[in-house]
Amino acid sequence: xxxxxxxxxxxxxxxxxxxxxxxxxxxxxxxxxxxxxxxxxxxxxxxxxxxxxxxxxxxxxxxxxxxxxxxxxxxxxxxxxxxxxxxxxxxxxxxxxxxxxxxxxxxxxxxxxxxxxxxxxxxxxxxxxxxxxxxxxxxxxxxxxxxxxxxxxxxxxxxxxxxxxxxxxxxxxxxxxxxxxxxxxxxxxxxxxxxxxxxxxxxxxxxxxxxxxxxxxxxxxxxxxxxxxxxxxxxxxx
Amino acid sequence: xxxxxxxxxxxxxxxxxxxxxxxxxxxxxxxxxxxxxxxxxxxxxxxxxxxxxxxxxxxxxxxxxxxxxxxxxxxxxxxxxxxxxxxxxxxxxxxxxxxxxxxxxxxxxxxxxxxxxxxxxxxxxxxxxxxxxxxxxxxxxxxxxxxxxxxxxxxxxxxxxxxxxxxxxxxxxxxxxxxxxxxxxxxxxxxxxxxxxxxxxxxxxxxxxxxxxxxxxxxxxxxxxxxxxxxxxxxxxx
Numbered sequence: 001x002x003x004x005x006x007x008x009x010x011x012x013x014x015x016x017x018x019x020x021x022x023x024x025x026x027x028x029x030x031x032x033x034x035x036x037x038x039x040x041x042x043x044x045x046x047x048x049x050x051x052x053x054x055x056x057x058x059x060x061x062x063x064x065x066x067x068x069x070x071x072x073x074x075x076x077x078x079x080x081x082x083x084x085x086x087x088x089x090x091x092x093x094x095x096x097x098x099x100x101x102x103x104x105x106x107x108x109x110x111x112x113x114x115x116x117x118x119x120x121x122x123x124x125x126x127x128x129x130x131x132x133x134x135x136x137x138x139x140x141x142x143x144x145x146x147x148x149x150x151x152x153x154x155x156x157x158x159x160x161x162x163x164x165x166x167x168x169x170x171x172x173x174x175x176x177x178x179x180x181x182x183x184x185x186x187x188x189x190x191x192x193x194x195x196x197x198x199x200x201x202x203x204x205x206x207x208x209x210x211x212x213x214x215x216x217x218x219x220x221x222x223x224x225x226x227x228x229x230x231x232x233x234x235x236x237x238x
Numbered sequence: 239x240x241x242x243x244x245x246x247x248x249x250x251x252x253x254x255x256x257x258x259x260x261x262x263x264x265x266x267x268x269x270x271x272x273x274x275x276x277x278x279x280x281x282x283x284x285x286x287x288x289x290x291x292x293x294x295x296x297x298x299x300x301x302x303x304x305x306x307x308x309x310x311x312x313x314x315x316x317x318x319x320x321x322x323x324x325x326x327x328x329x330x331x332x333x334x335x336x337x338x339x340x341x342x343x344x345x346x347x348x349x350x351x352x353x354x355x356x357x358x359x360x361x362x363x364x365x366x367x368x369x370x371x372x373x374x375x376x377x378x379x380x381x382x383x384x385x386x387x388x389x390x391x392x393x394x395x396x397x398x399x400x401x402x403x404x405x406x407x408x409x410x411x412x413x414x415x416x417x418x419x420x421x422x423x424x425x426x427x428x429x430x431x432x433x434x435x436x437x438x439x440x441x442x443x444x445x446x447x448x449x450x451x452x453x454x455x456x457x458x459x460x461x462x463x464x465x466x467x468x469x470x471x472x473x474x475x476x
Contacts, residue, residue: 014250015319015353055319055353079317079355081253081293115253115293117317117353167409 007109011048016116017059018046018154020161021067023125023141024178029194030141031158032066032130033150037137038099041092043151044158045133046116059119068129073122073177077164078157081115085153089114092151100135120161122177144194165195173214176235182218184230185209245347249286254354255297256284256392258399259305261363261379262416267432268379269396270304270368271388275375276337279330281389282396284354297357306367311360311415315402316395319353323391327352330389338373358399360415382432403433411452414473420456422468423447 021032021044033042045066049058056076064070093111096102102110130139142148147158168174175191176183189205209215215233259270259282271280283304287296294314302308331349334340340348368377380386385396406412413429414421427443447453456470 012252012351012353015252049319049353051351052321054321055317058319076316078314079293081287081296081355083290083292113250113289115250115287115355117319171405171409 005103005106006048007105010050012051013109014112014114015049015055016046016114017049017055017062018044018116018118018157019059019062019066020044020118020120020158021063021123021128022120022161022165022178023123023128024191024194025125025141027190027194029144029178029191030125031144031147032128033140033142033147034066034132034136035138035140036096036099036135036151039095041096041151042140042148043136044154055117056119059117063119063121065133066131067121067123068131069123069127072124073174074119075121075164075168075174076117076119078160079115079117080153080157080160082153083113085116085156086111086113089152096135116157118157118161120165122165122174124178124180126180145197162195169195173212182232182234184232186230188233243341243344244286245343248288250289251347252350252352253287253293254284254352255287255293255300256282256354256356256395257297257300257304258282258356258358258396259301259366260358260360260399260403260416261366262429262432263363263379265428265432267382267416267429268363269382269385270366271378271380271385272304272370272374273376273378274334274337274373274389277333279334279389280378280386281374282392293355294357297355301357301359303371304369305359305361306369307361307365311412312357313359313402313406313412314355314357316398317353317355318391318395318398320391321351323354323394324349324351327390334373354395356395356399358403360403360412362416362418364418383435400433407433411450420470420472422470424468426471 023030023032032045034045035042045062047058047062049055059074063072063074090111093107097107132139144162147155149155169192175195178191179187185206188209189200189202193200214236216236218232218234220229220231261268261270270283272283273280283300285296285300287293297312301310301312328349331345335345370377382400385393387393407430413426413433416429417425423444426447427438427440430443431438452474453471454474456472458467458469
């Protein structure tokens with residue numbers, strides 16, 4: 001029996017989605033990766049597009065299935081359609097498929113030419129419950145500097161997502177999606193620093209953030225000896 | 239005999255590219271549109287993706303075929319994959335196909351579910367030689383405020399491209415691709431104004447442009463009585 005029965009006509013041929021799921025943990029930008037069953041091949045979470053499913057809905061479904069989250073920041077950033085992206089595909093798909101007992105029909109379908117649309121998501125790390133799905137047996141939140149080799153062109157997709165995230169930092173102020181509802185200024189600065197990959201001057205950063213009029217300072221609760229505790233902020237709801 | 243023989247296996251099924259080609263003429267941002275033969279249906283230039291062709295290469299090919307230009311600014315901006323985009327497709331494809339004597343195989347292929355990747359191009363209006371191709375019998379450079387109805391979701395694709403162009407104005411300084419090699423400051427301001435859809439203050443605009451250190455002022459040639467002629471600038475090559 002076929003494991004997935006991809007070639008059944010349920011999915012659009014030649015089109016996939018891949019999700020770069022960013023989280024922030026211990027002052028470090030992380031990306032969620034999955035390991036194909038019984039292999040050493042790591043990949044970004046991805047999936048196919050149902051014949052009756054919107055492209056964006058396919059990305060949302062993949063996110064929900066892998067993280068348990070539905071109401072999160074998600075941005076389509078690029079579609080990858082080079083022929084070179086699948087030059088190694090047959091070999092990698094064979095290694096993955098052999099471990100899973102994939103049917104020949106499924107192998108032929110999945111190892112053909114694919115273009116893939118990349119989405120990046122920004123999640124609150126604490127809220128994620130990873131479900132690796134039926135193709136993988138492990139997951140890892142990898143530091144973005146230490147991701148190593150990935151399936152197909154997923155390393156390139158990740159780099160592209162990172163560049164887009166950097167552009168979106170100032171333009172769309174997306175970084176707060178990586179934080180919990182309340183945060184210190186120091187945490188905001190850490191998010192920016194790990195995304196930009198460089199240190200920022202505290203006073204300048206704080207002045208810039210406050211000048212944007214998007215942050216609300218929360219009254220400190222009295223707690224003995226905590227007079228030096230940092231202020232907490234939250235995003236002003238638009 | 240089939241007109242295009244789309245279903246021959248030469249093209250990837252379900253995937254197309256659409257090109258929003260912007261030009262600047264008489265102080266107005268224009269977009270290139272084509273009219274399907276013997277119909278009143280106007281569309282953006284578009285095409286399919288060869289099974290052995292990169293996605294980006296397909297967009298470049300469409301541009302070359304329609305404008306005669308190859309070395310121009312081209313940016314992929316979004317992939318449109320909603321089911322709603324093809325709800326009207328069968329009807330419109332039938333009207334277009336009937337006029338062209340399209341085969342049933344071609345009709346079935348072309349009127350199925352498609353996702354399309356949008357690219358926008360910025361061209362020097364003077365350099366374009368439009369070739370309408372074998373599906374159209376007319377073209378028009380339409381003012382972006384007066385485009386009217388377009389084929390499928392092409393009006394939405396155009397709006398999306400325009401938003402991306404506005405974002406790219408400051409971030410990537412792309413506007414100069416719409417001008418000839420040398421230009422006056424007033425022409426640069428006109429490009430910005432027509433793209434942004436609003437007037438800008440001349441002195442502020444000029445100060446901002448000059449502060450970017452990307453423009454080089456060209457020596458004015460002496461020409462009798464031209465002492466009040468505006469300065470010419472060109473982009474400093476990086």
